[in-house]
Amino acid sequence: MGRYRPPRPRGSNYITSEGEQTLRAELHALWKVERPQVTDAVHEAAKNGDRSENGDYIYGKRRLREIDSRVRFLNKRLDELEIVTRSPSDREKVFFGAWVTLEDEAGLEQEWRIVGPDEFDIDAGKLSMDSPLANALLGKRLDDQVHVQSPSGEKIYYLTGIRYEAG
The missing domain is CATH 1.10.287.180 (Transcription elongation factor, GreA/GreB, N-terminal domain)
Known part of the structure; x- marks a missing residue:
């Protein structure tokens, strides 16, 4: 071994x-x-x-x-x-650097920022773009349903907010 x-x-x-x-x-x-x-x-x-x-x-x-x-x-x-220093031209879709607000089936909301793998920090709400949740979010629009496979089964979230920092 x-x-x-x-x-x-x-x-x-x-x-x-x-x-x-x-x-x-x-x-x-x-x-x-x-x-x-x-x-x-x-x-x-x-x-x-x-x-x-x-x-x-x-x-x-x-x-x-x-x-x-x-x-x-x-x-x-x-x-x-x-x-990546500039925001995308289509600010209605989720891209790198976006702050997204998700609501789960129980109605609980959480906010995440999609960042690179070298800077992710779950406690600070920074999610690596290589993670399953971020991969499922990329390209989605407001009010879209997001399906994510987790170890405990499939989870469904609703995209309730997208924002980009000014810059």
Whole structure:
């Protein structure tokens, strides 16, 4: 039994300008703030002698590898992303960047924003455009019925609102 896992399929290359700013801020914080601090800590820990039992040294080296890996990923990802800054011409349909209001069969409403896979945050109401719900929403119009297959069965939502941020 190996530990092989097939690579995840690549997400869409679209991102909002807010998402791009967030990724750039993370990259800056990792490279210019956290990495120099961890490097200094590793340097100080290395002065203490035996590195094989030095927890600060071992943890610091591990954290440096994690930071370097994330920095490499962010640099590559930011190079290939396409920033979507303008609203679509047909504002009556759901496209990338739309805020949508959905009503379920019980009458409960929820609002989601369709964003790129690098910026989704369920708690903040940001839904990845690659998710099943967002895929079902894309191209729909106001008052359309949306059918989504979930692990607990098919769910039906009604599209009650579509809006785009000014910009």
